[in-house]
Amino acid sequence: MPTRSWLAEFAWSPALGVRRDVLIQSAGDRFVAVTPDCGSPPSAVTRLPGVTVPGLANCHSHAFHRALRGVTQTGRGTFWTWRERMYEVAARLDPDSYLALATAVYAEMAIAGVSCVGEFHYVHHDQDGTRYADPNLMGRVLIEAASRAGIRVTLLDTCYLSGGLSSDGRHEPLEGVQLRFGDQDAAAWAARTAALWAEAGGTPGSNARAGAAIHSVRAVPADQMPEVVAWSHRFGVPLHAHLSEQVAENRACLAAYHATPTEVLDAVGAVGPRTTVVHATHLTPRDVRLLGDSRCHACFCPTTEADLADGVGPAAKLASAGSRLTLGSDSHAVVDLLEEARRVELGERLASQERGHFTAAELATVATAAGHASLGWPDAGELVAGGLADLVTVALDSPRTAGATGTTVLESVIFGATAADVRHVVVGGRDVVSEGRHLLVPDVPAALAGAIKAVLGAS
Ligand SMILES: [Zn+2]
Numbered sequence: 001m002p003t004r005s006w007l008a009e010f011a012w013s014p015a016l017g018v019r020r021d022v023l024i025q026s027a028g029d030r031f032v033a034v035t036p037d038c039g040s041p042p043s044a045v046t047r048l049p050g051v052t053v054p055g056l057a058n059c060h061s062h063a064f065h066r067a068l069r070g071v072t073q074t075g076r077g078t079f080w081t082w083r084e085r086m087y088e089v090a091a092r093l094d095p096d097s098y099l100a101l102a103t104a105v106y107a108e109m110a111i112a113g114v115s116c117v118g119e120f121h122y123v124h125h126d127q128d129g130t131r132y133a134d135p136n137l138m139g140r141v142l143i144e145a146a147s148r149a150g151i152r153v154t155l156l157d158t159c160y161l162s163g164g165l166s167s168d169g170r171h172e173p174l175e176g177v178q179l180r181f182g183d184q185d186a187a188a189w190a191a192r193t194a195a196l197w198a199e200a201g202g203t204p205g206s207n208a209r210a211g212a213a214i215h216s217v218r219a220v221p222a223d224q225m226p227e228v229v230a231w232s233h234r235f236g237v238p239l240h241a242h243l244s245e246q247v248a249e250n251r252a253c254l255a256a257y258h259a260t261p262t263e264v265l266d267a268v269g270a271v272g273p274r275t276t277v278v279h280a281t282h283l284t285p286r287d288v289r290l291l292g293d294s295r296c297h298a299c300f301c302p303t304t305e306a307d308l309a310d311g312v313g314p315a316a317k318l319a320s321a322g323s324r325l326t327l328g329s330d331s332h333a334v335v336d337l338l339e340e341a342r343r344v345e346l347g348e349r350l351a352s353q354e355r356g357h358f359t360a361a362e363l364a365t366v367a368t369a370a371g372h373a374s375l376g377w378p379d380a381g382e383l384v385a386g387g388l389a390d391l392v393t394v395a396l397d398s399p400r401t402a403g404a405t406g407t408t409v410l411e412s413v414i415f416g417a418t419a420a421d422v423r424h425v426v427v428g429g430r431d432v433v434s435e436g437r438h439l440l441v442p443d444v445p446a447a448l449a450g451a452i453k454a455v456l457g458a459s
Contacts (some may be wrong), residue, residue, distance in 0.1 A: 055115025057371025060328025129179025172389030292321020
């Protein structure tokens with residue numbers, strides 16, 4: 001079993017706090033010792049100048065949305081007009097083009113310090129909506145993409161049954177590209193998804209774990225939700241759902257159910273400690289109490305929420321009510337978990353005109369341990385003996401971080417650094433990024449450019 005030793009100039013993890021001269025040792029894919037204030041490190045140690053933290057968890061991703069960066073930044077519009085552009089890309093994906101695109105996107109994540117991604121996956125079927133010969137082909141493609149990029153993935157296989165909820169509260173049939181997303185009903189979704197994880201003792205790839213998702217109250221009628229909830233309980237895996245991202249979604253839900261989206265999910269037992277609600281932007285005080293009492297996770301995607309003009313969700317209220325926050329880059333308007341982390345605090349400052357809602361350590365915990373727990377990797381996200389050997393080193397000698405001092409290095413990283421300051425990434429004891437270069441995907445920009453050109457076509 002290969003052993004590794006690193007000496008971190010500074011290291012931080014939730015249980016450790018900020019420490020100097022931290023000797024971090026691994027055997028195979030696990031840490032075996034983490035020793036601060038190490039005065040006499042072994043001679044074969046790899047030195048990590050800067051601040052070393054656990055791997056970052058990107059808890060909400062739709063990999064193919066990356067192709068929309070830039071091209072959707074012209075003109076005006078809303079979430080709903082953006083969605084039309086997104087559908088155009090979704091219609092063009094095939095297994096080969098999605099493998100190339102997702103590999104490049106996950107490589108971009110890796111060089112940004114992401115060691116684990118939660119892929120909210122709903123492009124299941126062929127372009128006319130028929131099942132592939134292997135009905136889980138696209139899910140397998142995403143697991144393979146993560147493997148090629150050297151990161152972990154939780155495949156949040158998403159149940160998507162309805163084209164939307166009309167303003168008078170009717171569930172509309174799937175049409176056009178949405179036919180790629182849908183299964184006949186929740187039972188068909190459950191059977192297809194179970195088939196993937198029944199193989200190889202439940203782990204199609206050593207870098208992959210299972211999860212379930214209810215796309216939203218728009219896309220899954222309430223009477224179909226219990227099947228998905230039961231599936232998540234049966235396998236003991238995370239259950240994610242988009243929640244109250246848009247005011248229009250709340251209005252339609254109230255018309256259909258005389259209840260908020262949170263109340264609908266709660267009524268079918270979908271909200272609990274293994275649940276992550278994504279966005280949670282437009283909530284009533286009762287919604288906040290329900291979510292907090294359930295101890296669910298709430299995944300904030302602040303750059304996407306800003307990009308799509310969603311609004312600013314009640315992060316501090318949810319946290320104080322009992323929910324654990326996590327982060328996602330969602331549509332990949334940018335891929336930078338440090339930016340997502342500080343925007344949680346900065347959004348609160350803008351809304352309240354007061355500073356200091358979340359400390360840097362709290363935001364870093366959101367980006368690491370809490371995120372991994374929400375993706376079904378409770379054994380990652382800490383620099384601790386026995387934990388999965390994932391670490392990220394952020395430089396303190398970049399134009400953005402230079403001048404950081406010992407007592408506030410974590411504050412400099414969370415509030416001043418960007419993804420461009422990530423120097424080293426180790427996943428499962430293996431180097432994935434060294435000196436800012438991806439070791440498995442040698443030219444990440446070229447990989448992205450080629451894959452995006454292939455799916456955007458002539459548009
Ligand atoms: Zn999403």
